[in-house]
Amino acid sequence: MTEVIKSEPFVINIGPQHPSTHGVFRIRATVDGERVIDAEMVMGYLHRSMEKLAEERTYIQNIPFTDRTDYLASMSNNLGYCLAVEKLAGIGVPARGDAIRVIMAELQRLASHCMAVGAFTNDTGAWQTPVMWAFREREKVLDVFEMTSGARLTCNYMRIGGVAFDLPKEFEPAVRKILKEFPKFIDEMEGLLVQNEIFLVRTRNVGVLTPEMATNSSLAGPMLRGSGIAWDIRKADPYCGYEQYDFEIPIGYQGDSFDRFLVRLEEMRQSCKIIEQALDGLPGGPHSTQVPLALRPPAGEAYARVEGPRGELGYYLVSDEGPSPYRFHIRPPSFINLSALKEMTVGGTVADAIVVLGSIDIVVGEVDR
Amino acid sequence: MALPFLVDGASGNWYDIRDLSNISRLILENADKVLPQGIVYVLAPLIGFVASFLIFVLPSQLIVGVYGERKIIGRMQSRYGPNRVGPFGLLQPIADAIKLMQKEALTPTSADRAVMYIAPIVFVAPCVLLFAVIPFGPRMILANIPVGLLYFLAISSLPVLAAFMAGWSANNKYSLFGAMRIVAMTISYEVPLVLALLGVVLFTGTLSLQDMVFWTKEHHIWLVLLQPLAFVIYFICVSAELNRTPTDIAEAESEIVAGYLTEYSGMKWGLFYGMDIGYALAAAAFGATVFLGGWSMFGLDRWFPPWLIIIGKTHLFYFLFIWTRGTLPRLRSDQLMTFAWKFMLPVALANLFVVATERIIWVKGDLNDVALYGFAVLNIAIAAAVIVAWSRFLGYRPERNPLKPRMMKEARGYVPVVAAAKGDGR
Amino acid sequence: MGTRQLSGPEVAAMAEALVPGSVAKTTDVACYLKPETVVHTMEALRTAPGSDLVHLTNLCGVDFWDHFEVVYHVQSFDKNHIATIKVEVMDRENPVTPSLVPVFHGAWMQENEAYDLLGIKFEGHPNLYRIFLWEGFPGWPLRKDFLSMPGGLQPGLGEFAGVARRPEPPVKAIE
Numbered sequence: 027m028t029e030v031i032k033s034e035p036f037v038i039n040i041g042p043q044h045p046s047t048h049g050v051f052r053i054r055a056t057v058d059g060e061r062v063i064d065a066e067m068v069m070g071y072l073h074r075s076m077e078k079l080a081e082e083r084t085y086i087q088n089i090p091f092t093d094r095t096d097y098l099a100s101m102s103n104n105l106g107y108c109l110a111v112e113k114l115a116g117i118g119v120p121a122r123g124d125a126i127r128v129i130m131a132e133l134q135r136l137a138s139h140c141m142a143v144g145a146f147t148n149d150t151g152a153w154q155t156p157v158m159w160a161f162r163e164r165e166k167v168l169d170v171f172e173m174t175s176g177a178r179l180t181c182n183y184m185r186i187g188g189v190a191f192d193l194p195k196e197f198e199p200a201v202r203k204i205l206k207e208f209p210k211f212i213d214e215m216e217g218l219l220v221q222n223e224i225f226l227v228r229t230r231n232v233g234v235l236t237p238e239m240a241t242n243s244s245l246a247g248p249m250l251r252g253s254g255i256a257w258d259i260r261k262a263d264p265y266c267g268y269e270q271y272d273f274e275i276p277i278g279y280q281g282d283s284f285d286r287f288l289v290r291l292e293e294m295r296q297s298c299k300i301i302e303q304a305l306d307g308l309p310g311g312p313h314s315t316q317v318p319l320a321l322r323p324p325a326g327e328a329y330a331r332v333e334g335p336r337g338e339l340g341y342y343l344v345s346d347e348g349p350s351p352y353r354f355h356i357r358p359p360s361f362i363n364l365s366a367l368k369e370m371t372v373g374g375t376v377a378d379a380i381v382v383l384g385s386i387d388i389v390v391g392e393v394d395r
Numbered sequence: 396m397a398l399p400f401l402v403d404g405a406s407g408n409w410y411d412i413r414d415l416s417n418i419s420r421l422i423l424e425n426a427d428k429v430l431p432q433g434i435v436y437v438l439a440p441l442i443g444f445v446a447s448f449l450i451f452v453l454p455s456q457l458i459v460g461v462y463g464e465r466k467i468i469g470r471m472q473s474r475y476g477p478n479r480v481g482p483f484g485l486l487q488p489i490a491d492a493i494k495l496m497q498k499e500a501l502t503p504t505s506a507d508r509a510v511m512y513i514a515p516i517v518f519v520a521p522c523v524l525l526f527a528v529i530p531f532g533p534r535m536i537l538a539n540i541p542v543g544l545l546y547f548l549a550i551s552s553l554p555v556l557a558a559f560m561a562g563w564s565a566n567n568k569y570s571l572f573g574a575m576r577i578v579a580m581t582i583s584y585e586v587p588l589v590l591a592l593l594g595v596v597l598f599t600g601t602l603s604l605q606d607m608v609f610w611t612k613e614h615h616i617w618l619v620l621l622q623p624l625a626f627v628i629y630f631i632c633v634s635a636e637l638n639r640t641p642t643d644i645a646e647a648e649s650e651i652v653a654g655y656l657t658e659y660s661g662m663k664w665g666l667f668y669g670m671d672i673g674y675a676l677a678a679a680a681f682g683a684t685v686f687l688g689g690w691s692m693f694g695l696d697r698w699f700p701p702w703l704i705i706i707g708k709t710h711l712f713y714f715l716f717i718w719t720r721g722t723l724p725r726l727r728s729d730q731l732m733t734f735a736w737k738f739m740l741p742v743a744l745a746n747l748f749v750v751a752t753e754r755i756i757w758v759k760g761d762l763n764d765v766a767l768y769g770f771a772v773l774n775i776a777i778a779a780a781v782i783v784a785w786s787r788f789l790g791y792r793p794e795r796n797p798l799k800p801r802m803m804k805e806a807r808g809y810v811p812v813v814a815a816a817k818g819d820g821r
Numbered sequence: 822m823g824t825r826q827l828s829g830p831e832v833a834a835m836a837e838a839l840v841p842g843s844v845a846k847t848t849d850v851a852c853y854l855k856p857e858t859v860v861h862t863m864e865a866l867r868t869a870p871g872s873d874l875v876h877l878t879n880l881c882g883v884d885f886w887d888h889f890e891v892v893y894h895v896q897s898f899d900k901n902h903i904a905t906i907k908v909e910v911m912d913r914e915n916p917v918t919p920s921l922v923p924v925f926h927g928a929w930m931q932e933n934e935a936y937d938l939l940g941i942k943f944e945g946h947p948n949l950y951r952i953f954l955w956e957g958f959p960g961w962p963l964r965k966d967f968l969s970m971p972g973g974l975q976p977g978l979g980e981f982a983g984v985a986r987r988p989e990p991p992v993k994a995i996e
Contacts, residue, residue, distance in 0.1 A: 069953065070955075155472050228730075255898060256807050262901055277810060352883075362927060362930055366926070376572070
């Protein structure tokens with residue numbers, strides 16, 4: 027047929043204004059019929075040059091910036107930055123501060139994965155139902171954030187040397203309630219989608235990443251684990267006392283979109299497990315060490331990383347003994363996870379490209395910074 | 396003497412609400428006396444149309460189609476749905492319509508203005524025509540034509556033309572995608588749809604929808620029980636043609652923005668949106684008539700207004716559309732075509748074969764209704780067997796699908812998939 | 822337990838064993854590779870079973886007024902160690918360094934970012950373009966001589982007694 031009917035490829039923009047791009051991100055896809063033959067990423071619509079701005083503010087003033095990179099995982103971003111500064115300046119954190127940090131980071135993972143899973147199912151065309159269910163659960167986590175830090179989205183809760191405030195007394199019952207209800211929601215989600223044949227044909231073998239490709243493309247987080255690589259910073263390079271908690275790393279089978287979905291669902295279960303342990307063994311004592319407001323770490327460099335919801339979230343800081351970082355570099359997981367987008371997209375259809383983009387789970391605030 | 400409203404069928408009295416055609420006949424007979432000869436023949440369809448529109452289409456479309464769908468889907472998604480305008484948000488559809496009328500209907504500069512203007516009109520007209528052949532009662536039918544089923548199928552394939560006009564004229568790439576997809580999809584899904592309905596026609600021996608209802612009434616069995624396979628195929632095909640969610644690739648929101656509707660706004664878009672629901676209601680009414688026994692309800696229609704029965708059944712059928720929409724993800728366009736040609740078509744042919752055989756046995760053996768019940772049980776078993784067997788033949792292996800990811804205690808590099816592990820992927 | 826941070830001399834020993842003469846200098850935390858052989862050395866470090874540095878975790882450039890440093894954090898999954906490898910780019914006017922895209926596909930995006938914000942040209946990169954900013958954006962924002970305000974914005978510590986202001990930058994702001 028192709029010899030008889032002459033057709034020519036044309037360019038279709040998926041984004042920046044499109045119902046299913048996650049923020050202002052644009053794929054410039056060249057399509058031949060429905061098949062994508064070339065995909066080019068266009069980004070920078072949300073670029074705020076945070077790395078430059080951070081060089082002109084003190085170490086403590088920079089914490090709110092990290093909220094606004096990955097605005098769906100502000101706690102993890104706070105944590106990564108604070109760890110980097112603590113590593114640079116050699117500041118210790120009290121045990122209670124560590125435990126609170128772990129609880130907050132894992133709650134943030136729940137909230138962020140809710141968003142990721144919901145938006146991903148929305149991309150496959152499950153008309154709003156899973157995403158609404160996911161948002162319902164995410165609200166509860168955000169309520170806990172609100173009662174603890176005063177903010178729902180950009181929490182600005184971690185401090186260098188600990189956390190900003192101690193936990194309120196309503197905190198524990200609220201988290202216990204979440205821990206009770208969350209597994210039910212995950213089961214519900216699994217019941218709706220995991221054996222759903224339409225969902226399977228849409229996501230199985232779509233956007234397949236071989237382990238070699240995933241490694242070589244510097245991917246991280248659920249993308250890497252979906253391809254069958256057991257790599258989790260919480261296990262490999264424990265921080266905040268993650269080594270005391272008993273949890274497992276879920277990994278996928280063949281690295282397609284469905285595997286990433288499965289991994290995210292299971293990670294939520296494991297997060298619940300970690301929160302429960304941390305809450306049971308929450309030590310007393312101070313929640314933070316006293317750190318001078320004008321912190322001047324010794325000259326040097328530090329690269330600290332945490333396992334954010336989207337993968338390895340690293341902060342590379344260079345200090346020149348000044349009151350502000352000499353160089354402030356974020357290793358944004360969702361930006362680097364986009365490295366493999368073209369390889370996953372080309373050859374599939376337009377609908378597949380959307381599913382692949384959804385399975386990467388980008389946050390444009392973090393991609394563009 | 397029995398009470399007038401307990402007699403079988405309509406009493407003929409104008410106040411008998413079980414048969415609204417009495418009122419119209421009364422009006423027409425009186426009008427014939429005063430008006431010049433022949434005018435009533437023009438007036439009769441008008442009255443019928445206005446009546447069916449006022450009683451069925453408008454309330455259904457507004458209350459059930461717009462409000463109910465949003466409310467039900469809202470509940471499925473654990474939210475409230477409209478609850479601000481009027482009592483329980485009941486006036487929301489009207490508020491929406493007013494808003495849409497106030498909006499400017501933009502036309503892109505590069506669009507083909509004439510075609511883009513005509514497309515919504517072409518889309519609306521067939522929808523109104525479709526309700527002409529739906530029987531609402533023993534005598535409540537606007538046009539009891541002998542080929543009602545054929546008429547319905549012919550008219551219901553017209554809106555594709557409008558959708559294609561809309562998509563082509565907008566001069567937008569997303570619209571073009573939507574237009575191409577809907578044409579390809581409709582052509583694919585007409586075939587199994589007609590084959591499935593052919594089985595029904597074969598068994599009842601008529602193409603008239605009213606006669607089908609009478610057949611159902613006579614044999615005391617709904618065709619959904621007698622031909623479950625045909626019902627399933629009808630439901631899937633019709634939801635594909637209506638662009639309902641599991642198959643709404645033509646206006647797939649997450650892929651091609653709004654498909655052929657991308658460039659439409661204001662009431663032009665409103666016509667498309669409203670008539671989408673109109674078509675869904677027409678398909679539901681048709682399905683209820685053919686498969687769910689129409690206005691008959693095992694003798695209940697003698698006492699209860701039959702037109703309320705068919706409306707109830709229509710909305711029951713429509714609820715299935717809402718349910719699938721609130722639950723299922725969307726198929727990809729090529730998977731949808733594959734499904735039509737590789738799965739539905741053979742299954743429809745198998746259904747036709749089974750039905751034809753049973754029809755011959757039934758007629759030659761001169762069997763009674765009890766044989767039909769036997770056929771129904773047999774056909775339900777056959778439907779389940781055919782669906783399972785054919786899907787497995789095509790490679791459906793649910794047991795191979797991993798339900799859980801592999802769990803690792805330690806972080807290390809690549810963990811090869813062991814073939815013996817549970818769920819080795821597909 | 823935990824990822825082992827390879828010290829500079831350790832990495833240097835590995836690199837020297839694989840590609841002799843590839844190490845420029847060594848500090849406690851980092852190993853500086855020579856730009857001419859960096860691609861070759863990284864490829865060797867990636868494939869050699871002893872080093873197994875398969876995952877280019879982080880890549881960024883740092884402006885040190887007179888020269889740039891490109892910092893690579895490379896991770897091994899199987900051995901669970903991480904190495905800090907640096908390359909110095911001495912020419913400030915026209916900073917060019919070899920691209921690592923032939924070795925690590927993940928360098929594609931990160932090198933584009935470093936080019937966009939710091940102006941370091943990566944030779945051999947298949948598609949080097951300004952990934953965030955538009956083509957023709959004046960200057961390179963993350964360079965120290967690019968000031969977001971004329972005269973530079975000082976850390977907001979003016980009200981704290983005893984906090985000295987940073988010395989004025991030696992280069993003027995781009996007008």
